[in-house]
Amino acid sequence: MLELSNLSVSYGAIEAVNSVSFTAQPGSITALIGANGAGKSSLLKTISGLVIPKQGRVILDGQDLALIKPHERARLGIAHALEGRRIFHQHTVEENLITAWHFRHPKGDFKRAQEQVYSNFPILAERRRAKAGTLSGGQQQMLILSMATLHEPQVVLLDEPSLGLAPIIISQIYDFIRGYAQEGGRIVLISEQMASLALKVADHGHVLRHGALVQSGTAEQLSGAGLASAYLS
């Protein structure tokens, strides 16, 4: 279980996250919903360790992560796909996968992991020798998700994975994320500006506004009336 307790983040005078607490269970997807600047990315960064909170705790399976550096969190099984398509554009699809594999000092079998990627997203197999910069936005997002999940991390943080993608690609990507969370009992957190998209894939949602949680519930509860007005203003 992942537990966020009373987390606050500031950048100088800017309060990005204000006393946020919630838990996320294995096998479930949690959506962080909010407008531009609501604090979603900052919250995800406190979990992967890229941002040090002003107060509060991040606890994974009972372990307080306060003193654990980002690269050590990655080895503990926390993967973070940052906002924007951060891949090596001049390298091929296969080279990007190899880089992601070696980045985390694996002991396992790369070939097997790679075949799993190509079975999840056959288009990546077709384009394995293409430079990543020549892929479509959807294919790049598939590559990013594949790189983030290559080591089968226990916790996956996805910052706006659907941004700028066509609905058919979004549903393909979300199907993969759902399977990844459910089949392996993993914890997935997704940040999304579009509540309707996030709530289609998530089990639970938390609405952030100006850094604070203003609404929480199951996806079904949040899909009801009143959500938009809670966070769009």
Ligand SMILES: Nc1ncnc2c1ncn2[C@@H]1O[C@H](COP(=O)(O)OP(=O)(O)OP(=O)(O)O)[C@@H](O)[C@H]1O
């Ligand atoms: N490195 C930084 N330095 C200063 N202010 C920052 C920094 N990163 C974020 N902020 C500010 O913190 C607040 C929350 O930003 P954050 O990126 O966490 O929100 P968000 O909900 O993820 O928005 P977006 O969807 O635009 O990424 C905003 O006011 C933003 O301008």
